[in-house]
Amino acid sequence: MTGTATVGADTDTSVPGASAAAIAEVEAHTAANYHPLPVVLAHGEGAWVTDVEGNRYLDMLAGYSALNFGHRHPRLVAAAERQLGRLTLTGRAFHNDQLGTFARELSVLCGMDAILPMNTGAEAVETALKLARKWGYEVKGVPAGRAKVITFSGNFHGRTITIVSFSDDPAATRGFGPPTPGFVSVPYGDAAALDAAIDDDTVAVLLEPIQGEAGVIIPSDGFLAAVRRLCTERNVLMLADEIQSGLGRTGETFACDRERVRPDAYVLGKALGGGILPVSAVVASAELMGVFRPGQHGSTFGGNPLACAVGIEVVRMLGTGEFQARARELGVVLADLLAGLPRDRVSAVRTRGLWAGIDVMGRTGRDVCEGLMRRGVLAKDTHGSTIRLAPPLVIERAELEWAVGQLREELGA
DSSP, X not given: OOOOOSOOTTSOOSOOHHHHHHHHHHHHHSOSOOOOOSOOXXXXXXXXXXXXXXXXXXXXXXXXXXXXXXXXXXXXXXXXXXXXXXXXXXXXXXXOTTHHHHHHHHHHHHXXXXXXXXXXXXXXXXXXXXXXXXXXXIIIOOOTTOOEXXXXXXXXXXXXXXXXXXXXXXXXXXXXXXXXXXXXXXXXTOHHHHHHHOOTTEEEEEEOSSBTTTTSBOOOTTHHHHHHHHHHHTTOEEEEEOTTTTTTTTSSSSGGGGGTOOOSEEEEOGGGGTTTSOOEEEEEOHHHHTTOOTTSSOOSSTTOHHHHHHHHHHHHHHHTSHHHHHHHHHHHHHHHHHHTSOTTTEEEEEESSXXXXXXXXXXXXXXXXXXXXXXXXXXXXXXXXXXEEOOOTTOOHHHHHHHHHHHHHHHHO
């Protein structure tokens, strides 16, 4: 273990002075659209973070997979620092000397031809939806204004107006209507329902190979292959949102790889920016990407040289297979450790690589995460009673064992 937390289960639960002041400032001057744990972080390295009071915590969330390589990975920091001294932004009105390399190497990693770079995951999802509609009208021949995209219950693809229009989470949708039309939802994991929902106006199926925000919901074996088969047979695009599940998290480069499925487009983000800055992209064939023409879609910051320099290093690190192998090997350890949690406190555990959803009983997930924080472990709850674990792929086995040990003790407290 590279370090130990300096907080414990019997630590005073009140927020100390420096943290309290920082939290008060945030609450006074930002919208209350988040409910973070009462910890104020000031430093990070590898799998560990330190708060303004000097307490250290093991980060078992990793920025919802944005920090797959840990905090301030030396290779990524060095790439960013090199580029900071050269050129940071041009806009797409001009070429820069990093975009071509990033586009080529990311395309090769995905087994595709071309990328459309953006910044956030939600922007990448919006890009994929525009791509699908444009393809539907210009290539498939869907009548104007009738394109449909099929999505799945329990999905989380972002928080824009269009994206929440096909969410079934009341917190994401209430008060933000009217919804954007053109979306049909079917039960997640139900290939028969998907088959029945596809019609002549369907242009795409948008899915998460594993639903992260829903609580690491893993479909049954064969579902992704069935989606791929149906999309091919019915002339519909398969759009795989691998923003959380991709880039090593599940023990494969992409979660789709487990079933040897290649979608028509990958939607990528989070870890693509190395935990340093937002980087996202849609990756597809040159033929499919060819429906976009100048002026029809873009982003001032998408494909900026700083983002591309970091993205190039991310792709090269993944190209070695080291991080995928760590996620596979440590994923087995994580699954075994979680299997030992008390059955009278846990109703279900789902794992894939270094990713887990744990359904707790008798307490809220928030309550358990607050207890873990006091023990020096940072995790996040979702949907009331589920805890998500997504540690950086650089975590050591001893650190993983310690974190799950803290969870076991907290559940028994």
